[in-house]
Amino acid sequence: MTEDGTMTGEGMMMGENAYKPGLAKIADITLEATGERAIKTFKLEFLDEDLRKNFTFKPGQFIMVSVLGVGESTFAISSSPTQKGYIEFSAMRYGKHTKALHQKQIGDILGARGPYGNSFPVEKWKGKNILFIGGGIGQAPLRSVINYCIDNRKDYGDLNIIYGARTSKDLCYKDEFSKMAGMDNLQVHLSIDVEEEDWEHYVGFVPSNLMRLKPSPENTIAITCGPPIMIKFVIQDLIELGFKDEQIYTTLEMRMKCGIGMCGRCNIGNLYVCKDGPVFSWDQIKDLEGDM
Numbered sequence: 378m379t380e381d382g383t384m385t386g387e388g389m390m391m392g393e394n395a396y397k398p399g400l401a402k403i404a405d406i407t408l409e410a411t412g413e414r415a416i417k418t419f420k421l422e423f424l425d426e427d428l429r430k431n432f433t434f435k436p437g438q439f440i441m442v443s444v445l446g447v448g449e450s451t452f453a454i455s456s457s458p459t460q461k462g463y464i465e466f467s468a469m470r471y472g473k474h475t476k477a478l479h480q481k482q483i484g485d486i487l488g489a490r491g492p493y494g495n496s497f498p499v500e501k502w503k504g505k506n507i508l509f510i511g512g513g514i515g516q517a518p519l520r521s522v523i524n525y526c527i528d529n530r531k532d533y534g535d536l537n538i539i540y541g542a543r544t545s546k547d548l549c550y551k552d553e554f555s556k557m558a559g560m561d562n563l564q565v566h567l568s569i570d571v572e573e574e575d576w577e578h579y580v581g582f583v584p585s586n587l588m589r590l591k592p593s594p595e596n597t598i599a600i601t602c603g604p605p606i607m608i609k610f611v612i613q614d615l616i617e618l619g620f621k622d623e624q625i626y627t628t629l630e631m632r633m634k635c636g637i638g639m640c641g642r643c644n645i646g647n648l649y650v651c652k653d654g655p656v657f658s659w660d661q662i663k664d665l666e667g668d669m
């Protein structure tokens with residue numbers, strides 16, 4: 378922690394004010410999804426030079442972002458730790474806080490504290506194929522791991538991305554997926570729920586696309602994130618395809634307040650999602666399904 382009590386890149390240290398955010402400038406904003414619930418990606422640069430240069434995190438971790446004077450929300454860090462000097466998060470417009478966030482412009486100042494939570498065990502996954510299955514804004518934490526794997530390409534096998542949203546307007550990161558199209562050993566399978574003119578990819582729900590593609594479980598880790606109903610069916614389908622519980626990972630989004638294991642708001646069973654998660658293997662949480 379710096380002398381004025383702001384967090385460092387190692388995450389929050391318990392001190393005089395564990396909730397004090399670092400101030401960060403919005404360096405860029407990308408409008409990702411223009412559907413009913415718009416999604417924007419915000420690129421943040423900490424004002425404090427030390428923090429900007431040394432902020433480190435791992436794929437799967439999250440931050441608490443505040444619109445000063447309005448409130449605070451939890452967001453997965455959607456950029457990869459291989460991208461230095463800034464962090465990105467992608468926010469869907471929902472209620473009071475995210476509506477205020479969506480009104481912010483490049484150059485405006487936000488608060489950010491973190492990084493918090495555990496992360497995807499990317500070191501343990503070296504040498505494996507990785508299957509990413511995302512729905513809607515659930516692609517945000519997956520984007521961090523995907524770009525991490527791309528930037529450390531020799532460490533991983535095939536990367537297979539299955540991603541869908543309700544309509545083509547709700548799909549995020551479309552430009553990035555177009556750039557990935559030419560990469561070796563990387564495949565992207567996009568889908569939308571209902572037919573649209575000029576749509577060239579799959580039409581149907583994400584679990585149906587998964588079952589159509591039937592990826593092999595051999596030497597493969599599957600990570601899924603999206604609406605709870607999608608995750609439920611995707612996990613059932615992965616098991617039917619032969620994936621073992623310990624080959625399946627997800628990241629949970631229980632409502633949070635403190636983000637640091639103090640308030641008890643985010644528990645499922647005896648786990649605090651903010652401290653014990655948000656990343657879990659299916660093996661760890663399958664018996665808590667009713668609480669999710």
Ligand SMILES: Cc1cc2nc3c(=O)[nH]c(=O)nc-3n(C[C@H](O)[C@H](O)[C@H](O)COP(=O)(O)OP(=O)(O)OC[C@H]3O[C@@H](n4cnc5c(N)ncnc54)[C@H](O)[C@@H]3O)c2cc1C
Pocket residue numbers: 439449450451452453454466467468469470471472473474475476514517518629630631632633655
């Ligand atoms: C670990 C974690 C990671 C997250 N990562 C992201 C992320 O990367 N991008 C992102 O956009 N959001 C993410 N969220 C969700 C995000 O924190 C909330 O959407 C946000 O706090 C909503 O704040 P608000 O003030 O705009 O809405 P509120 O005023 O708090 O809520 C308004 C209404 O919308 C409902 N609501 C709010 N958020 C959601 C939601 N996500 N799903 C369904 N109903 C909702 C509320 O129950 C309420 O009825 C994450 C949450 C967690 C816990």
Ligand code: FES
Pocket residue numbers: 632633634635636637638639640641642643644649650651652
């Ligand atoms: S959000 Fe407070 S304990 Fe998890």
